[in-house]
Amino acid sequence: MPIMTGTVSCIRVFDDAGFTQLVDSAGDEEIFILWFAPPEISAFERIMHSTWVSLLREAMVNGLPVSVVHPDGNARITSLQLGTLQ
Amino acid sequence: MGSAVSPELAARVHGDRVLAGFLSPLPRLAEREEADLGQTFERFGQLASRSRLTARVVFQVRAADGTDPRPWSLELTPGACQVSAGAAHRPDLTVLVGEATWRQLAASTVSPLEAFATGELRVRGNVRLASQLVELVRGE
Numbered sequence: 001m002p003i004m005t006g007t008v009s010c011i012r013v014f015d016d017a018g019f020t021q022l023v024d025s026a027g028d029e030e031i032f033i034l035w036f037a038p039p040e041i042s043a044f045e046r047i048m049h050s051t052w053v054s055l056l057r058e059a060m061v062n063g064l065p066v067s068v069v070h071p072d073g074n075a076r077i078t079s080l081q082l083g084t085l086q
Numbered sequence: 087m088g089s090a091v092s093p094e095l096a097a098r099v100h101g102d103r104v105l106a107g108f109l110s111p112l113p114r115l116a117e118r119e120e121a122d123l124g125q126t127f128e129r130f131g132q133l134a135s136r137s138r139l140t141a142r143v144v145f146q147v148r149a150a151d152g153t154d155p156r157p158w159s160l161e162l163t164p165g166a167c168q169v170s171a172g173a174a175h176r177p178d179l180t181v182l183v184g185e186a187t188w189r190q191l192a193a194s195t196v197s198p199l200e201a202f203a204t205g206e207l208r209v210r211g212n213v214r215l216a217s218q219l220v221e222l223v224r225g226e
Contacts, residue, residue, distance in 0.1 A: 012105075014095060014098050014099075016092065016094070016095055017095055017099075019105070021213065029210070029212065029213045030208065030209065030210045030211075030213070031104075031209060031213055033202070033203070033205060037091070037092060037095060037203065071205070073148050073182055073184060073206070073208065074205035074208070075205050075207070075208045075209075076205040
């Protein structure tokens with residue numbers, strides 16, 4: 001699955017939708033979907049989404065790069081990473 | 087495709103200066119949903135040519151059979167838009183879209199936000215330009 005790495009320029013959270021906008025090293029922006037009108041949502045997913053927002057906020061405040069994984073041709077994030085495993 | 091955007095969410099997105107531009111469908115770009123893709127981009131370019139924008143936009147249209155995406159390029163200059171099949175060097179904006187989703191957009195049956203919500207539409211580059219382009223094509 002494709003990975004985009006960039007800095008966070010925006011986090012937008014509604015109760016039934018969440019978006020983030022990243023800017024890569026070439027200056028290209030892309031809006032990604034954190035969640036969007038899920039018909040059903042589990043407690044686990046709520047916690048995961050909350051954790052994503054926390055990581056994005058941390059990255060945005062400190063100017064740190066994040067990596068998002070998403071399906072090919074699809075803007076929905078499946079996982080999000082701040083920092084790298086050493 | 088059913089509407090992925092509830093009225094409540096649409097009302098909230100309406101206040102977002104970038105996302106609000108994607109709420110309404112494009113005008114019909116072809117008489118039939120199965121029209122030649124080139125015709126839809128020609129029409130899109132024709133409508134976009136009413137602007138004073140200078141921009142290079144590439145649409146990467148992905149077929150359902152998984153073959154390589156087909157690129158279409160729009161070269162916007164004030165009062166004109168040149169449309170060609172093929173990629174462009176260093177586009178200001180790249181739109182990645184599935185063919186079925188593009189046909190629905192061109193038939194005015196889904197809005198760009200609905201297409202984006204399904205995940206079948208990605209916009210890379212100057213996101214504000216995407217919003218401006220959509221508004222232009224709608225004649226706003």
